[in-house]
Amino acid sequence: MIRLIAILTGLGFAGVALLALLFGIGPAFSTLAEHGRFVAPTAEHEFHKKAHAPAAGFSFSGPFGRYDEAQLQRGYQVYKEVCASCHSLKYVAFRDLQALGYTEGQVKALAAEWTVPGIDPDTGETTTRKGLPTDKFPSPYANKIAAAAANNNAIPPDLSLMTKARKDGSNYVYSLLTGYQAQPAELVEKFPASKTGPGLHYNPYFANLNLAMAPPITTDGQVTYADGAPEPTIDQMAQDVAAFLTWTAEPKMEHRKQTGVAVLIFLLFATVLAYLSKQQIWSGLKRREDD
Amino acid sequence: MSFPWAKQYEPTNGVMQWLDERLPLPRLVYNAVGAGYPVPRNLSYMWNFGVLAGFFLVLQIVTGVVLAMHYAADASVAFGKVEHIMRDVNWGWAMRYAHANGASFFFIVVYLHIFRGFFYSSYKAPREMIWLLGVVIFLLMMATAFMGYVLPWGQMSFWGAQVITGLFEAIPLVGAPIKTWLLGGFAPDDAALNRFFSLHYLLPFVIAGVVILHIWALHIPGSSNPTGVEVKQESDTVPFHPYYTAKDGFGLGVVLIVFSLMVFFSPNTLGHPDNYIEANPLSTPALIVPEWYFYPFYAILRAFTFDFILPAKLWGVLAMFAAILVWFFLPWLDRSPVRSGHYRPLFRKFFWFGLIPCMAALFYLGGAHAEEPYIMLSQIATAYYFLHFLVILPIISSIEQPEPLPFSITEAVLGSDPNAKLGTTAAPAA
Numbered sequence: 001m002i003r004l005i006a007i008l009t010g011l012g013f014a015g016v017a018l019l020a021l022l023f024g025i026g027p028a029f030s031t032l033a034e035h036g037r038f039v040a041p042t043a044e045h046e047f048h049k050k051a052h053a054p055a056a057g058f059s060f061s062g063p064f065g066r067y068d069e070a071q072l073q074r075g076y077q078v079y080k081e082v083c084a085s086c087h088s089l090k091y092v093a094f095r096d097l098q099a100l101g102y103t104e105g106q107v108k109a110l111a112a113e114w115t116v117p118g119i120d121p122d123t124g125e126t127t128t129r130k131g132l133p134t135d136k137f138p139s140p141y142a143n144k145i146a147a148a149a150a151n152n153n154a155i156p157p158d159l160s161l162m163t164k165a166r167k168d169g170s171n172y173v174y175s176l177l178t179g180y181q182a183q184p185a186e187l188v189e190k191f192p193a194s195k196t197g198p199g200l201h202y203n204p205y206f207a208n209l210n211l212a213m214a215p216p217i218t219t220d221g222q223v224t225y226a227d228g229a230p231e232p233t234i235d236q237m238a239q240d241v242a243a244f245l246t247w248t249a250e251p252k253m254e255h256r257k258q259t260g261v262a263v264l265i266f267l268l269f270a271t272v273l274a275y276l277s278k279q280q281i282w283s284g285l286k287r288r289e290d291d
Numbered sequence: 292m293s294f295p296w297a298k299q300y301e302p303t304n305g306v307m308q309w310l311d312e313r314l315p316l317p318r319l320v321y322n323a324v325g326a327g328y329p330v331p332r333n334l335s336y337m338w339n340f341g342v343l344a345g346f347f348l349v350l351q352i353v354t355g356v357v358l359a360m361h362y363a364a365d366a367s368v369a370f371g372k373v374e375h376i377m378r379d380v381n382w383g384w385a386m387r388y389a390h391a392n393g394a395s396f397f398f399i400v401v402y403l404h405i406f407r408g409f410f411y412s413s414y415k416a417p418r419e420m421i422w423l424l425g426v427v428i429f430l431l432m433m434a435t436a437f438m439g440y441v442l443p444w445g446q447m448s449f450w451g452a453q454v455i456t457g458l459f460e461a462i463p464l465v466g467a468p469i470k471t472w473l474l475g476g477f478a479p480d481d482a483a484l485n486r487f488f489s490l491h492y493l494l495p496f497v498i499a500g501v502v503i504l505h506i507w508a509l510h511i512p513g514s515s516n517p518t519g520v521e522v523k524q525e526s527d528t529v530p531f532h533p534y535y536t537a538k539d540g541f542g543l544g545v546v547l548i549v550f551s552l553m554v555f556f557s558p559n560t561l562g563h564p565d566n567y568i569e570a571n572p573l574s575t576p577a578l579i580v581p582e583w584y585f586y587p588f589y590a591i592l593r594a595f596t597f598d599f600i601l602p603a604k605l606w607g608v609l610a611m612f613a614a615i616l617v618w619f620f621l622p623w624l625d626r627s628p629v630r631s632g633h634y635r636p637l638f639r640k641f642f643w644f645g646l647i648p649c650m651a652a653l654f655y656l657g658g659a660h661a662e663e664p665y666i667m668l669s670q671i672a673t674a675y676y677f678l679h680f681l682v683i684l685p686i687i688s689s690i691e692q693p694e695p696l697p698f699s700i701t702e703a704v705l706g707s708d709p710n711a712k713l714g715t716t717a718a719p720a721a
Contacts, residue, residue, distance in 0.1 A: 002623050003685040010681025013610050014674035020597035021670035028663040038663035063556050091374045160374070164559060165567035207577065249567075252377070252384045259385065260555025267551060271544030278537040285332065285529065286705060
């Protein structure tokens with residue numbers, strides 16, 4: 001009885017699934033016949049590009065990769081002088097900047113360059129004060145509404161976690177910053193509806209190809225690097241800020257990888273010992289006679 | 292119950308003797324996972340995954356308890372609290388990455404444990420109760436994992452909760468009120484986050500309780516084995532300790548190496564980037580997907596796109612739950628007297644060329660965009676899934692001619708068994 005019910009139930013579910021298949025197969029294959037693919041092509045399908053690494057790669061990629069402190073410091077400078085006018089970095093505190101190779105005193109001085117919201121100790125009124133190492137990076141806007149109002153309703157996202165919030169994030173940030181270009185004429189010809197709208201900017205690395213952010217890094221030398229640093233070309237600045245944002249998203253990466261190496265060495269050793277002891281324990285048992 | 296030749300616990304010192312006489316806990320452990328538990332001597336490495344699942348349950352509880360010390364289930368701060376753990380709490384990043392990847396590894400070892408059970412028909416008499424409790428554990432794990440994924444309050448947390456609780460809306464008439472009741476509101480928010488946190492903390496201990504029942508039930512008939520022939524004599528078994536503690540120790544080492552590679556060198560690979568964006572009810576992600584270990588069932592849910600008498604969504608929800616509930620009935624659907632797939636030629640073919648590709652496809656399709664050709668493929672795979680368990684398995688187990696079984700485990704291991712009478716093969720263990 002239970003098997004009969006089971007067979008009927010199985011045929012029922014399988015039947016409905018196959019019925020759905022039957023009704024979907026026609027439209028799917030007519031799309032295939034028309035476009036050579038199962039889904040009608042869109043501008044995103046044809047013109048979206050995958051993020052790519054800078055020519056020299058990033059110092060932190062790979063299992064032993066580490067941050068390049070000088071690069072993180074340059075990236076911080078790009079963030080401060082370019083990105084910070086619109087984008088917050090709310091999960092990062094100034095004290096964290098010591099990881100970039102700054103001393104405690106330097107961090108104090110760097111924090112003091114920022115203005116953070118405060119409370120007047122005499123009157124209790126809201127005011128502003130110089131940043132302290134314990135402060136988080138201040139947001140450029142008082143609240144979301146102010147951020148939206150100042151940016152044509154597109155709220156600039158917080159950047160603390162940006163490189164983890166996008167696929168292949170470090171390369172994505174680098175590719176996006178260097179990827180602005182004129183919309184290809186071929187695209188407009190093929191997909192007239194996808195023409196870049198007013199207030200938007202074409203960028204093949206952005207998910208839907210058009211984003212509200214105007215190209216932030218536009219000219220070589222936009223940020224003045226300290227003596228001895230590489231030339232601040234567009235490409236260099238984009239790499240540096242992508243590296244900095246990788247650090248803001250994953251500040252414990254170096255500690256994590258170092259710990260991982262130690263853990264793996266221990267585990268490999270322990271596992272070999274476990275295998276040998278297992279072999280020894282089992283060797284006392286009688287095995288197949290023809291062995 | 293145990294085999295008559297099982298060793299008896301003998302305290303080796305006065306303290307243990309004192310304890311054993313008043314509370315026989317040492318005896319319990321000795322009989323459960325010590326030298327007092329005789330286990331078939333021919334277990335393959337596929338029998339490691341039960342102990343490994345137990346390890347990951349403990350790991351999840353330990354890391355989870357520490358994470359809970361630094362977390363707050365409040366929608367306005369939850370996302371920031373997770374970042375606080377990642378940045379400010381000593382070793383917080385290690386706890387969180389171990390917990391997030393630990394969930395994935397818990398599911399990996401449990402899936403292997405379940406599929407070991409499928410191939411060797413571990414669900415058959417007299418082990419039905421072990422199997423039923425196992426399916427209960429799996430369901431509890433799914434509920435726990437789902438609620439845990441909501442806690443970081445990222446975009447996938449929020450929209451995943453929205454989609455999964457939205458499934459209840461498919462129930463006619465009472466669906467919408469049930470969803471509102473489950474969430475404590477019309478959409479996931481503080482009320483939902485708090486109750487999910489509460490239940491996420493509770494359910495692992497319920498799982499631990501059911502695991503104890505699962506192991507208790509296991510110790511009645513004893514472990515199954517790759518031949519499927521029941522233990523007949525002392526030469527068929529070895530004591531769990533030291534033989535299988537040593538073998539499980541090696542297996543644990545191998546799995547921990549893979550686990551550490553993920554935790555320390557690629558901790559976000561099994562996660563979704565969108566969950567590093569704080570939950571935003573006004574912005575729907577382009578693709579809402581659950582964690583990878585739910586993909587097969589998510590693929591089944593989305594395969595139903597056609598309103599046949601019932602709405603397509605209701606078909607999908609029914610099929611998704613049915614896909615797991617059918618496992619409860621396996622002991623009575625598979626009527627072959629032979630357990631092990633090694634001696635069942637037809638069953639073996641359907642397992643390797645039917646069920647395994649079908650599950651692999653469902654795993655892939657559950658994470659794909661809901662567009663063609665993925666929808667068609669998931670409809671085919673879904674149809675096969677139900678046919679396999681509910682139609683093919685009952686039929687082949689009736690018509691199949693099994694291959695001859697060894698007389699005993701001893702014969703399977705040593706090539707001959709002095710106790711086997713010449714010219715007789717053992718009657719299939721019933």
